[in-house]
Amino acid sequence: MGKEGPDLLQGTLDMLVLQALTAGPKHGYAVAHWIEDRTTDVLSIEEGSLYPALHRMQKRGWIESSWGVSENNRRAKYYRLTAVGRRQLRSETVQWKRFVEAVTLVLRPVEGGS
């Protein structure tokens, strides 16, 4: 993870993971891949942050897990959203959008000068 304010980035990571799960249950590898695909590899998640995040969110009750069998016949731990998790995703998305709008406003060209 970068050296910037970890909370913001970690919160962002949580949000992305939750979003990844809206399309249906996934295992950790699938979540990482999904995010890379959606951002066309612009964002790439480090596994060192992903799994602690997944377990933390599970402890908080935002996602729940179950063991299943992957397509190549290996046992894998699948995660899916809970109702609480859905609510959490919604509120985080709203906050993120507000944040982006605020930053965009700041970065408007300043009148009169430079």
Place this chain on the structure above:
Amino acid sequence: MRFRPGRGAGSGIAPPTDRHPESDEAPGVPVASWGRPPPWRHVFFRRLVRREIDQELDFHLEMRTNENRVRGLEASLARRASLRRFGDIGRVRDECHAIGEARVRRYRRRDMLDSVWQDVKFAARNLVRRPGFTAIILTTLALGIGATTAIFSVVDGVLLRPLPFEDPDRLVFIYGIEGGMRTGSSWMSYADWTDFVDQAQSVEDIEAASATNPGAMTIAVEGAPPTQIEVARVSHGLFATLGVRPVLGRGFLPEEDQPGGARVVVLGHGFWRDRTGADPEIVGQTLRLDGEAYTVVGVMPEGFDWLEAQLWLPLDPGHADDGRGMHRLLPVARLQDGVSLDQADAEMKAIAARLAAEYPETNTDRSARLEPIAETIVGNARTPVLMLFGATLVVLLIAGVNVANLLLARAAPREREVAIRATLGAGRGRLARQLLTESLVLSLIGGLIGVGLAFLGVKALLAAAPAGLARLDGVAVDLPVLVFAVALALVTGLACGLLPAIGATGTDLHSALKEGTGRQTGGRRHGRWADALVVFEVGVAVVLIGAAGLLLRSFVELRSVDAGFHEREVVAVPLSLKGDIFNPERVTPFYDELLARVRDLPQVEAAALGYQPPLEGGWETSFEIPGVHERPEGQRPEARIRPVTPGYFRTVGIPLLQGREFDERDAADGPGVVIINESLARTFFEGRDPLEHSIRKSNWWGADRPREYRIVGVVGDVKMDGMAEPTPWAMYFLHDQWPFSDMYLFARTAGDPHAVVPAIRDAVWALEPEMPVENIQTFTEMRSSAVAEERFQTLLVAGFAGLALLLACVGVFGVLSHAVSQRGGEIGIRMAVGARAADVVRLVVGKGIRLVAIGLVLGLAGTIAVTRFIRSLLFEVSPTEPSTLGAAALLLAVVALSACAIPAVRASRQDPVRALRTE
């Protein structure tokens, strides 16, 4: 998360297409449920959590590695690349472990609480479903726990509660010992005390208190007749040494202890509350005591009642004592830090020896000993209180055994069910926990009811207890007692539930499934346990009943002691003329006139004066018998002194054995006369006629008192130290020659003595209007209160023994009934092949006899081992007295065997066909 702008348009790797089986697009394999893993996996949860995380991370690694290989990397490079993406995989693993464990721990806690709650609900439902069964168990437990809790409150209040002094373990009383003996509890004289204070090094302070001079004073109250109140004189440092501070005002100052010191008084808390209405401005006001004004300087805290006084005055030596031989003070001392009791005791003895050498006339053969104040205050109560507690524990044991048997009986039929469930994988531990929960729920509810009973019980106990029992003011069902009750209920519940729980889970599955009916197997093993428990409870009951029997016998012996005075309808009125103790000019006319008036009263048959009522005290003095028994000072024998008026012995009913009573011939200024008691005569006048001799005594009051007293009569012995102690040597002097101001008026009446009391009061007040006339007792009342403590103890223990007997009986009844119902088939078969009803009865009763007999034998052995501890409470009864113990055993046997009757008869009345059919 890495942000890599500029890399776009995909990486060329196909996204994973495996989907979770439950997602819409693909069918799947049945999996374990979402959410929490099933509870039984928690058992090894830590290892499990780690294993799962490892698997998860390995899966990811493998997928990444595959991805890299597809991209063209060689196998080991591919793996290394994917590992690198993880960063420090060890740290990640540990972090996930920690989070996972915390999560699972939380689940586990919630699960356990859930299952406990489930058990509780299930238990409650079960209990409600069988109200009769539940009621019996609750009653039994409530009785057992309630009784034990009530008596524990006594144990706590009397024995365990610390004394209300600072560091009470370091406080000791200094007692004097007379006549070279090893023990004694005599007090100390003022002169001796000052010497001890000067010489003692091993104690910090020695303070003293006196309660005999005066022991009580008259307090004048507005608009009400004057009353007596107990006072004690204390040295100025006493309160500080004890570590007790007044709640209002101050204690005494050093100058107040000196002769002529100010008239000041410190109030006790009860007095302040009751007589002055807890007046906060009481300090500085005055009180009239014995006609003099005393200024209040302080109020002591609640619960402080040193020497049982309600007021305290300074230790004015002028009042206290003239002679080194007048032992009126009780000294208390605080041991120095680091000094042991034995060291200090040795020093006191050394000081006493020095004084004996220095003052041979008064201190020969006098020694000293130390006793921790706790021992004095509480010591006497220890044995009876512990005995009572033991009695209630017995009751609780028996109650517990009954409950355990009941639970066992109910658990037994379910054993087959348990076995089946066990083979299918259900936890046996779970069932055991269920049974235990049921037992705990029962015992907690029973305990709650028991605590309620204990409240009532303690109240009744305190109301019925004879006055003067140590520290009863602190007995209450307070926090420590409640904690004890809860702990007791838990322990009882666990103990009672243990057997059924073990029984349920220890089932031999194979045989349980094989046997015809669950009834039989469960019944057989349960039967063995039940038998053992019944033997145990019978044995334990015998011990308690035996102890109760001994106490009863002892009490009867005590009651039948000949007190020595035989009249019954006599009233004793304590009178006290204030002023100097010994003032002939005032005392003699008052008492002469009073006696004349009282004798004139119509209901009064006879009246006389005596010093102290027959069963109590009196003071001792040393004497010599010229020509018969002469010894130097300090080695003379001591006898009890009682001044009496003519007619005393007749009035009170003491038989005259030789010579005559006092009469008109004996005058105040005539030759000295004395009447001795039988013990004295027997000891000193063996083979001689006492009437030919006299007694010579040393004189304290005034030089004009005669020194030799001719013996004019011998009277029968009277108990003077309570009913249990032997009669001391006693000498009765003529009141006119020894005009004491504090005397008792004895009046024998034709009818009820109480009826004459108002008239006597009037007669007294006609002569001395300010004299308190209270604390009047009749001889019947006196005799009763003399044995009040023993009566109280005995009744309590007998009550508990009765309860134990009842419970044991119920236990025997229950076990036999159950055995009969268990063996119904066997009995049916016997009857079918020709057994008669009588045979069946004999079978059942035979079993009962066997059980009870074993219990009795074990119990008697136990009794003999245990009752020696109550030896100190028994009067003229040996702790192993065979007739009493035999009677106790017989009682239990008869009652227990009669409990066998009903099951036996019921068994014989069974329809054999039906019995066989239910097999």
